[in-house]
Amino acid sequence: MLSKKVDLEKMDKDQQVQSSTYGTRYFARDVPKYELPEEGMPSRAAYQLIHDELNLDGNPSLNLATFVTTWMEPEARKLIDENLHKNFIDQDEYPKTAEIQDRVVNMLSRLFNAPKEAESVGTSTLGSSEAIMLGLLAHKWSWKKRRQAAGKPYDKPNIVMGIDVHTVWEKFARYFDVEPRIIPMANDRFTITAGEVAGHLDENTICVGGVVGTTFTGQVDPIKDINDLLLEVKEKKGWDIPMHVDAASGGFIAPFAYPELEWDFRLERVKSINVSGHKFGLVYPGVGWLVFRDKPDLPEDLIFHINYLGGEMPSYTLNFSKGSSMMLAQYYNLLRLGKKGYQDIVSNMLGNADYLADLILQGERFELLGAAKSLPVLAFKLKEQKGYTVFDVSEKLREKGWIVPAYTLPRNADDIAVLRVVVKENFSREMAEDLAGDASDSFKELEEVVKKEAAPATRGKKENLIC
Numbered sequence: 148m149l150s151k152k153v154d155l156e157k158m159d160k161d162q163q164v165q166s167s168t169y170g171t172r173y174f175a176r177d178v179p180k181y182e183l184p185e186e187g188m189p190s191r192a193a194y195q196l197i198h199d200e201l202n203l204d205g206n207p208s209l210n211l212a213t214f215v216t217t218w219m220e221p222e223a224r225k226l227i228d229e230n231l232h233k234n235f236i237d238q239d240e241y242p243k244t245a246e247i248q249d250r251v252v253n254m255l256s257r258l259f260n261a262p263k264e265a266e267s268v269g270t271s272t273l274g275s276s277e278a279i280m281l282g283l284l285a286h287k288w289s290w291k292k293r294r295q296a297a298g299k300p301y302d303k304p305n306i307v308m309g310i311d312v313h314t315v316w317e318k319f320a321r322y323f324d325v326e327p328r329i330i331p332m333a334n335d336r337f338t339i340t341a342g343e344v345a346g347h348l349d350e351n352t353i354c355v356g357g358v359v360g361t362t363f364t365g366q367v368d369p370i371k372d373i374n375d376l377l378l379e380v381k382e383k384k385g386w387d388i389p390m391h392v393d394a395a396s397g398g399f400i401a402p403f404a405y406p407e408l409e410w411d412f413r414l415e416r417v418k419s420i421n422v423s424g425h426k427f428g429l430v431y432p433g434v435g436w437l438v439f440r441d442k443p444d445l446p447e448d449l450i451f452h453i454n455y456l457g458g459e460m461p462s463y464t465l466n467f468s469k470g471s472s473m474m475l476a477q478y479y480n481l482l483r484l485g486k487k488g489y490q491d492i493v494s495n496m497l498g499n500a501d502y503l504a505d506l507i508l509q510g511e512r513f514e515l516l517g518a519a520k521s522l523p524v525l526a527f528k529l530k531e532q533k534g535y536t537v538f539d540v541s542e543k544l545r546e547k548g549w550i551v552p553a554y555t556l557p558r559n560a561d562d563i564a565v566l567r568v569v570v571k572e573n574f575s576r577e578m579a580e581d582l583a584g585d586a587s588d589s590f591k592e593l594e595e596v597v598k599k600e601a602a603p604a605t606r607g608k609k610e611n612l613i614c
């Protein structure tokens with residue numbers, strides 16, 4: 148979201164201000180919305196004003212659009228609150244906070260099966276977007292170094308990915324001047340295949356992207372097949388092409404739900420992985436992770452050693468200051484839950500997603516898009532065209548309080564429109580029943596409208612009668 152300056156002269160006075168609602172109890176004057184007020188107000192008044200306005204936001208517990216955590220335990224919130232005033236970059240001042248990041252990176256590199264002898268390195272980030280930018284930048288840098296060493300040109304880097312990637316991949320390509328080679332979807336395929344990847348590679352490919360849990364359908368790209376392809380390409384053509392796995396959503400699901408699925412550092416070509424701590428890592432928004440398989444996978448030139456906060460600190464981030472709380476909350480979850488705790492929660496979410504899918508499919512109006520070895524994410528399309536769309540269903544559900552997004556799939560599957568539900572930890576079976584009931588009512592209401600619209604003559608007569 149990009150905000151822009153409004154033209155106050157073109158606005159009515161009423162639109163420029165927030166009017167007093169509590170009279171003299173809190174504030175009796177209008178409060179400007181777009182200009183810094185000349186004077187402040189009592190803290191209780193400021194709190195009440197903002198609190199009331201935010202009541203118009205959706206209810207996060209009914210926000211089935213977001214992958215991001217909407218509930219944490221009170222003890223986690225306490226820890227978050229206690230550490231809000233610690234700038235994460237001040238590592239010399241807060242050495243324990245820094246040490247905790249080291250521990251989490253260690254835990255994740257082991258969870259992602261880094262080889263025993265590898266010296267994995269990694270960092271916390273603001274989310275997967277920052278982690279992906281940093282991961283891909285490292286691969287671009289390593290490619291450039293290899294080309295320079297071989298005396299070859301390095302002005303035409305490209306990156307190969309499916310259109311099933313998140314926007315941040317294309318953002319990386321544009322911001323960092325890399326040609327994006329994007330594999331489209333097909334009408335019956337919403338991930339990529341190794342065969343498609345093969346046709347897009349060349350000596351200028353800095354990296355291939357694979358997704359464990361796509362934003363569109365929650366499915367998993369065939370990471371092992373692509374790894375095998377890249378091994379073959381290296382052997383036959385000498386192109387040393389690494390893979391970055393975007394496990395933003397799947398990184399905290401696959402290790403617990405599908406431990407036998409090979410998608411991580413067990414595969415030789417997988418050199419870096421990102422995961423969003425704030426998605427199925429079960430932390431509130433503001434934490435992601437980037438882990439490199441081994442130290443040489445992050446070029447030394449990209450690491451900045453800063454000393455002006457006291458001590459010598461290696462840093463690989465896009466930003467400087469940031470909060471510490473969410474990173475600490477990640478550590479809280481890892482200790483609090485352990486492998487068994489994550490396994491139980493993941494299995495519960497997958498069970499609840501299946502339960503909801505069964506209820507919704509009973510209505511016979513929806514069809515589920517691909518499910519095997521995926522996330523607790525359901526993408527439904529309408530089975531038949533009956534005069535309304537998934538966008539109408541989404542709107543009807545919104546009227547009933549649910550936030551369920553509708554969208555069309557990307558290129559070559561863009562004639563398919565879906566509704567997506569992310570089943571998170573706090574989505575219960577009772578909620579599944581209520582949602583399925585409201586979906587069924589929505590259908591009936593929409594079918595009623597379609598019926599009425601199909602019979603204008605009758606409607607006209609009725610209206611005349613009323614007149």
Ligand SMILES: Cc1ncc(COP(=O)(O)O)c(C=O)c1O
Nearest residue numbers: 274275276313361362393395423
């Ligand atoms: C597959 C995938 N990658 C990357 C991202 C971006 O993650 P973040 O919101 O943590 O920056 C998302 C967000 O939904 C995602 O689904």
